[in-house]
Amino acid sequence: MKYEDSANFLFSMAKRCRKYNLGLTTITQDVEDFMGSRMGRAIVANASMQILLKQSSSAVDVLSDVFKLTEEEKKRLGQFPVGQGLFFAGQNHVHIQIVASPTETGLITTNPQQVQAMKQGELNQPQGTIDLQNQLYPGSANNLS
Numbered sequence: 269m270k271y272e273d274s275a276n277f278l279f280s281m282a283k284r285c286r287k288y289n290l291g292l293t294t295i296t297q298d299v300e301d302f303m304g305s306r307m308g309r310a311i312v313a314n315a316s317m318q319i320l321l322k323q324s325s326s327a328v329d330v331l332s333d334v335f336k337l338t339e340e341e342k343k344r345l346g347q348f349p350v351g352q353g354l355f356f357a358g359q360n361h362v363h364i365q366i367v368a369s370p371t372e373t374g375l376i377t378t379n380p381q382q383v384q385a386m387k388q389g390e391l392n393q394p395q396g397t398i399d400l401q402n403q404l405y406p407g408s409a410n411n412l413s
Contacts, residue, residue, distance in 0.1 A: 275307035282311045299323065303330045319364070320345060321353040335361070 269275045278294065285292045294302075294311060299320070302308030312318065312334065323331060328346050331337065337345065341354060341361060355364045368376065374386055 269301050269305040269308035272307075275305055279307045279311055282314050298327075300327050300330060303327075303334060309334065316357070318356040319353055319366075320356070322346070322348040322350075337361075 323345050325346050328342050332342050351366045355362050
């Protein structure tokens, strides 16, 4: 949202997509880029779903107003491990765990240990569900390190 023309274009697309039964996906590593501009806030407000992964403490403060986060959600948003976050659909907020499939991992990983394990056919993918302490449990291979 750094450039006004780009922000206007994205906002226009967000509004027009629904008219034609299309979807628009926007992704940023710095959510404050969106929250810092009027158009960015409008784009986020018009989204039917949002996913927030771990955020810096300054971003959490900004996001807490926009997404009406509870104190627990604010705390968690600043502490989530890789792959965990909050999913928003309408007024509903839920804690999610995102696990890449072996194919996705092979395409996106830059972790040297994972790359080596894939070459040797030894990569174990985490599986299972999460509890409220952000831990994987039964059936999980707790981490990839």
